[in-house]
Amino acid sequence: xxxxxxxxxxxxxxxxxxxARPVPYWLDDPGRPGPEPALTGAxxxxxxxxxxxxxxxxxxxxAKERDPDRDVVLLEGREVGxxxxxxxxxxxxxxxxxxxxxxxxRWPDEIHTLEKLGRRNLDEIEAAxxxxxxxxDFERTGEIGVATETYQAWELRDWHRELTxxxxxxxxxxxxxxxxxxxxxxxxxxxxxxxxTGVAMLHPAKLAxxxxxxxxxxxVRVYEHTPAxxxxxxxxxxxxxxxxxxxxxxRVALATNIFPSLLRxxxxxxxxxxxxxxxxxxxxxxRLASLGWRNRQGLGDSANQFHYFRLSADNRxxxxxxxxxxxxxxxxxxxxxxxxxxxxxxxxxxFTCFPQLEGVRFTHAWGGAIxxxxxxxxFFGTAHRGKVAYAAGYTGLGVGATRFGADVMxxxxxxxxxxxxxxxxxxxxxxxxxxxxxxxxxxxxxxxSLARADARAGHRNLWxxxxxxxxxxxxx
Numbered sequence: 001x002x003x004x005x006x007x008x009x010x011x012x013x014x015x016x017x018x019x020a021r022p023v024p025y026w027l028d029d030p031g032r033p034g035p036e037p038a039l040t041g042a043x044x045x046x047x048x049x050x051x052x053x054x055x056x057x058x059x060x061x062x063a064k065e066r067d068p069d070r071d072v073v074l075l076e077g078r079e080v081g082x083x084x085x086x087x088x089x090x091x092x093x094x095x096x097x098x099x100x101x102x103x104x105x106r107w108p109d110e111i112h113t114l115e116k117l118g119r120r121n122l123d124e125i126e127a128a129x130x131x132x133x134x135x136x137d138f139e140r141t142g143e144i145g146v147a148t149e150t151y152q153a154w155e156l157r158d159w160h161r162e163l164t165x166x167x168x169x170x171x172x173x174x175x176x177x178x179x180x181x182x183x184x185x186x187x188x189x190x191x192x193x194x195x196x197t198g199v200a201m202l203h204p205a206k207l208a209x210x211x212x213x214x215x216x217x218x219x220v221r222v223y224e225h226t227p228a229x230x231x232x233x234x235x236x237x238x239x240x241x242x243x244x245x246x247x248x249x250x251r252v253a254l255a256t257n258i259f260p261s262l263l264r265x266x267x268x269x270x271x272x273x274x275x276x277x278x279x280x281x282x283x284x285x286x287r288l289a290s291l292g293w294r295n296r297q298g299l300g301d302s303a304n305q306f307h308y309f310r311l312s313a314d315n316r317x318x319x320x321x322x323x324x325x326x327x328x329x330x331x332x333x334x335x336x337x338x339x340x341x342x343x344x345x346x347x348x349x350x351f352t353c354f355p356q357l358e359g360v361r362f363t364h365a366w367g368g369a370i371x372x373x374x375x376x377x378x379f380f381g382t383a384h385r386g387k388v389a390y391a392a393g394y395t396g397l398g399v400g401a402t403r404f405g406a407d408v409m410x411x412x413x414x415x416x417x418x419x420x421x422x423x424x425x426x427x428x429x430x431x432x433x434x435x436x437x438x439x440x441x442x443x444x445x446x447x448x449s450l451a452r453a454d455a456r457a458g459h460r461n462l463w464x465x466x467x468x469x470x471x472x473x474x475x476x
Contacts, residue, residue, distance in 0.1 A: 013347035017278075017362050022338045024087035025279040025318070025364035026205035033209050035079045036216075039223035041245040045073040047413070048240060048247050050228045050262065051255035052076025053085035054398060055391060057211035058406035059253045061128075064218040066410065072220045073247055075240070077227035077259070081208025084258065084398065087368040089277060089308050089320050091143065091298050092207075092399040094122040094198040097425070098376040099397075100168060101159070106375055107425055114425065115168060121404045122200065128403075132217070134210030136202045137313040142171075143199035143298040144192045146180060151457040152302040153177070153191035160193055171196045184299060185292045186353050194297065201298055201310055204399060231262035231388070238387050251413045254390040255406075257398070258332060258371035263383050263390060268432035269373050270393050271439060272332050276342045276367040277320030278350065279312070280360050288315055290356040304450035307349060316363075319350045324370075324447065328440045337367045370396045375430040377401070380408050389413045393430065431470070 021028065047063050047070055049056045060074045096118040097103025097111075104111050129138055147153040156174065163169035173194045175183065180192035216222060229241045237250040240262070254262055258272050283291075298310040300321075307321040323342040327333075343365045351358060373379060373393030378401055380391050389412040391405035398405075408426055411418045420426060433439045449464045460468070 013351060014344060016347050016351075016360065017340075017343055017365060020278065020343070020362040020365040022365055024205075024366040024368070025312075025316070026090070026203060027082065027086045028364065029205065032205070033212070035224035036222045038225040039075065039242050039245050039247070042248070043073055043221065043223075043245070044071075044248045045221070046071040046250050047073070048238070048249035048252045049074040049255060050240065050252065051257065051259075052078075052080040052208075052212070052222070052224065053083055053255065053257060054208065054211070054402040055257060055394075055405055056253070056255035057085075057208060057215060058403040059255055059409055060215045060220045060222075061132075061211060061218065062403070062406050063410055064215070064220060068218070072215075073249070074215065074220055074222045075226045075228050075242065075247065076222070076224045079224050080212045080222070081205050084368055084370060085208045086205040087277075087366055088204050088396070088399060089298075089310060089318055090137075090202050090204045090312075090399065091308065091310065091397075092122065092125065092138075092200040092202050093143070093397055094118040094400060095397065096121070096377065096401050096404055098395055100163065102376050104166075104168075106377075107423075110424055111166075111168070113419070113423070117404065117420065118400075119198065122198070122400055125400060125403055126200070128214075129207075129210070132210065132214040134207065134214065136204075136206035136210055138200055138202045139296055139313075140197060140200040141296045141298065142194060142196040143300065144175070144180065144183060144194045145300055145302055146184075146186075146189050147191040147302050148188045149302075149457070150190060155458070156191050156193050156302065171198065181292075183292060183295060183297065185290070185356075187355065188353050199298055200400075201296065202399070203313065207399070228256075228262060233384060233387075238384060250387070252388045253406075253409045253413065254388065255402075255409075257392050257394065258369045261390060261392065263388065265383075266381070266390060266392065268435075269379060269430060270371045271326060271330050271433050271443070272369040273372045274325040274327070274336050274339070274367050275320065275370050275396065276323055276339055276346065276365070277318055278343060278346050278362045279364040280317045280319070280357075281363050283315045283317065283357075283360070287357060287360065291354065303454045305447075305454055307346075307353075309350075309353075317350075317354075317357075317360075319346060322346060322349060326440065326443045329436055330439070332369050336369070338365075339367055342367070370394075372396075373430045374433065377425070378405050379429050380405065380412065380426050381429065382412050386412070386415065
């Protein structure tokens with residue numbers, strides 16, 4: 001939410017954070033499955049998938065569903081779902097383009113097709129969960145984008161009018177202040193757009209663990225604690241070296257996202273941005289009733305530095321976003337997962353949004369890296385004469401879109417001409433990020449400019465307007 005809307009008059013909410021554990025709530029589960037053994041020695045397969053997050057898991061699963069006889073191996077450097085796939089907000093969106101505004105700006109001629117494919121992808125996720133018996137607290141409740149400033153309310157109304165004129169408003173309702181507060185009650189809410197069917201809530205770690213089990217059930221060989229060290233041609237296929245062995249494969253799908261790609265030329269297209277979240281204790285009936293929230297939608301506010309928030313299955317509130325931190329040199333390090341100064345800031349914002357929850361404690365506080373690219377949505381490609389495919393750059397909206405990306409990679413590896421592979425979004429790359437120190441300087445200036453725009457009724461300065469024209473940007 002905009003800084004002016006988030007000024008609570010209180011400086012310190014540390015008491016609410018005093019018992020918060022610095023671990024992702026979703027992964028802090030006694031029912032967490034144990035890892036599969038690491039690879040020792042050599043293995044061979046038809047398809048090797050590198051990466052055990054959603055992108056790799058969906059690729060392995062869909063590959064076996066397309067062709068049960070295909071021999072598939074998946075390598076994961078640590079444990080399945082330990083990174084972004086186990087620590088995100090659990091918003092599973094139909095959008096493949098990081099929301100309609102971004103998609104309409106970048107691919108206006110394809111947006112109806114992209115929306116159709118995105119809705120189909122979300123339907124197929126729901127069907128796959130039922131088919132494989134994956135219990136991940138899936139609730140197709142939709143999402144409300146809320147305005148917390150008057151100018152944002154005007155923008156939401158105008159945006160809904162534009163979507164209606166373009167035939168893109170099906171299932172999307174504009175809510176005035178009274179209507180949005182009847183759904184979820186906050187004194188900061190001035191309007192909202194409710195996408196009723198285009199977003200589901202789920203337990204992200206249970207989704208990853210369920211996909212892993214489904215892959216194993218279909219015969220995928222999963223090796224955990226097995227990082228892929230390098231990739232090179234080998235005969236008619238490819239070879240990947242691991243610490244204690246290696247895999248030779250006819251085809252390879254790279255699903256490493258924020259971690260350095262085995263293809264060096266792909267690395268400049270993404271930068272790591274750290275995002276942070278809090279989880280409250282379970283709300284009792286009285287506190288839950290004070291919020292309304294009977295329809296259990298996900299929510300996100302309309303500021304450039306935005307928050308996302310939702311209810312868990314046991315009626316905790318997840319509250320995340322706002323601070324997006326890029327470290328010089330694009331480093332991904334475990335110590336960056338914990339950031340107390342951001343937790344304190346988020347806690348203050350939380351109680352400004354929901355003053356009726358004063359006294360609620362946070363039980364978990366955590367962070368993690370997002371693979372951001374300059375167009376905010378995934379990009380795709382092949383290498384080594386079509387024997388290697390990759391997808392990356394989901395920019396925080398990968399819970400649903402990674403399944404679509406998995407199908408794109410399989411189409412490319414199988415040499416299939418499909419509706420997916422004909423998309424301009426699939427055929428074209430985003431602009432790469434410049435080398436350091438220019439990347440860090442540009443991102444820092446963009447973040448400062450976005451915060452300034454939030455404080456100035458959305459007015460974008462010359463830097464942001466220039467980045468918009470160049471197709472570059474930075475999404476918090």
